[in-house]
Amino acid sequence: MDNEKDFIVLTSFVAGGIIIASGLAAVLQRWEVIPVTIFAIIIFPLILLQSKKKIVHLTENLENIIFIITLFVIIIGFIVLYKPM
Structure with missing residues (x-):
């Protein structure tokens, strides 16, 4: 994955979007979506540091x-x- 730094950055943007979308859903609707938010928060730095x-x-x-x-x-x-x- 050393040659795919742009792919890593775009994938980290997806993880950030998951954090925002599931966080809004958890706050505004139900707390059942909170595991998705927690998973995205954990996975975001791992995706960003794939180099x-x-x-x-x-x-x-x-x-x-x-x-x-x-x-x-x-x-x-x-x-x-x-x-x-």
Whole structure:
């Protein structure tokens, strides 16, 4: 990603837009959107610092961890929703 600095900046603008949009939705409508805002606040600096090798390695590890957590949440969701009566 060293050669794609413009892509990193544009992606960080998207993350900033997510922070603003989900923050407004959380304040004006419901507090259920707050996890999206928190996630965007966490991910924004990681996207902005993708030109550093250490950060790239960190985000790849975080991606794997989040994938495994998401997989477990989906499995648990199916077990809870479709348990026999």
